Amino acid sequence: MVTDSGAGRRRITEALDLDASSRRWVCNRCGHDLGPAARNYKEGCLVYDRDPREIHVPFDPPTEFGFNPHPDWCRIVEFYCPGCAVMFDVEYLPPGHPITHDIELDLDAVG
């Protein structure tokens, strides 16, 4: 495996590290502790529900169908590091849909 974060940490995604010895999620950018790796790292994040029209610029004047997803059908859920505010992940979800536990490592096998 690739261990390019140093200090015994594994770089699981772009900005998310696993500290293999303590079995905890850690921010790759600032080292903020995000909680036990047996749980979803998103539980250690700050979370924000964004209107998709803020990112996907609508036509001007707005139309029913445009470059923006419909805000009643689709929301952008953003996950920030509480330490440095780097954005680990975004999910495009219907409002109310459960947050995805996207990475569940077999910690015994990862070592």
Next chain:
Amino acid sequence: MTVMPASQRALLDVAAMGLDERIARFGRPLMRPGPGLDPEVLHREVLEAPTELELAGADSLDPVDLEIFLHKLDSIIDDGRDVCKYLSMAEMLQAGDLGVGIFTAKGDMAGMSTGVILHALLHYGPVKYVLKHYVDDPTVGLADGDIFFFNDPDAGGVHTYDHFLMMPVFAGGELLAWVACGGHQGETGSRSPGGWSPEIGSRYEEGLHITPLRVGTDSRFHTDHLEFLLNSVRTPRQNSLDMKARLAVCVRLRQQLLREVERRGAPFVAAGLRQSIKTSAELARRRISNFNDGVYRSVVFLDTIGIDDGLIRLPVELHKRGDELIIDMAGASPEPGIGPFHLRWHLARAASAAALFPTVFRGLRWSIGLFDPIKLTAPPSIVNAPSRDSGTGSGSHTGRVVVQGLLLAAMRMLHDSPHRTGVAAPFAENLLLIQFGGTGQFGNPIAGGPANGNATGQGARFDLDGEHSAGFFWAMVVDCPGPEEQERKFPYRFDQDVCGLGRYRGGVGLTDCFVIHGTPGLSSNSVGTGSRFTKNYGLFGGYSGAAQPRIVIRGSDAKELMAAGADDLPMSVRELADRRRISGEYVFGHPNSEGETVRDGDVVVLARGCGGGYGDVLERDPEAVRADIADGITSTESATQLYGVVLAPGGCRVDVEATEARRAEIRAERKRLGRPYPDFVADWSQRRPPPEALRHYGEFPVPVQVIDDREYPVEPHSGTGAWHR
């Protein structure tokens, strides 16, 4: 089917099942048998036992000679792909929306071309059906020079709009191999010209469904069979040319394979084909062993079933255990029963190859051996639709979302591995396709569409931006000769603020703007997804590419403006929609339409998907943002608001201090707006989409899959002979 009262049924709660139990019950097709259709054939995940010829040649396989032979084999296959592209008339075939494959005598795929992976991957179905049911049937049989045609998705096609030929290859009177070729033809005699009928009620409106049919002997077509096929479609000339193109490819593949037999002997060639599969399987397992054990999840959404709009849930759970991968799709929305978006198990499995072969197995030789360590399970749902009558014409759209979801899960597995170079956001998926039917400029019947639909934006990679108009999700290794040829004459301008933002941004897809000219009217139908819910997903904090509308301007003055030499015509969709320089009645709609008449002067605009971004937008190099502004793909407003990049007056350089201040401001805003996870979930979980979004969803948020044990037995129907006996 007799419906029993619920109290008398044996019901299974899928959610309560363990993964291994799901694999045992649903890791196989639930498709019903039919004439020419044998689910047992399509459900074979295992490789066939070697033939005596393959065993006889095994000892002669010197590693160096084998490597040379496999290289030659790949050259033969790629040559076949190019011949098909250059000889074909259908534009989708010219664009490389096709597949070419060589199979062992028993039908295991030993090598395949780049292009659309599942086109070649599924051909084991018709080959094995012929071997099982027709070889010993005295009314059919099998001989050197036989030509078989097929297009039925349940026989091993993809949808009826894809047409294929296959031929056996004999050496010294013994069956040595099979060759196959085909791709997207379009016109199939379905209810709308050129296919892609979004409003169908069942498969019987999707044109011809041909199970393996011997249409020729001695390498020549039977005139009666050919005329039957051509008489069933609107474009007999085009289909005739393309049938001959496919035959030319199969004959050429066969000749070149037999040349290798002359040079190396039949046992060597037979054993070489077998060994190529075995080697791929071994390397695939070794590759998988390099990834962290665990479960990787994603959930993606369709926003239409063609005939009606609504959210469709498509979850992917990728289990990595040792040297095996298990793809579990429990929790998908139920089979809608109407519309063309149904997927079968074997197509979902083939779709997973489109996701995994170019990424997880990057650099390995493509053969069915790569599938040896992979299992797929899907309870009855839209991705494993069991109803025999359900339409599958846009099952490929559903399959594409499976590709997106599987890629998102697989990238989470791939990043912490020696194979990080394969990490990228998926190709854009929000596809809009249009077909025109009517009379062409030479008075000939036309029924088909432009191939530019395949020119979508590439997702951002872990170290690079995505390329513009680069290809598409079914074939990350594909050519788009249409756009390349066009851009040589007319340089493109790309739309603004549509690609996925991130540390690396996605590529922009191609937009077609048709002005109807020289015809009183054409029938058109279009199909697509992603107008209310974008599926051009980003990765690791990157935003998705934009949603997409279909725009029609009725009674426009576009032709008059062009005739007058107007130099301020809109050069992008955003410009067209915002500025309204072209007069007429603007209709902004969702992607699906059928039987719509467009008349002289009408304008039809189809924006294609843009790739998702990679990583946090605030980490994008400010100079790269400045270059995006200069290229016209990012507005200065978005640069400031979203990327946090401020340009100095005049826009020629980045204002470094102002950019640092703006980014600090955005980070502070994130900390202020972001809520602790428990607080967020407490409120979030109380929300729901509007009722009209959930018409086809199943129970929200996770569809409950309680199924009738008697309807879906553990063992599929095997069928021991031809269906009619």
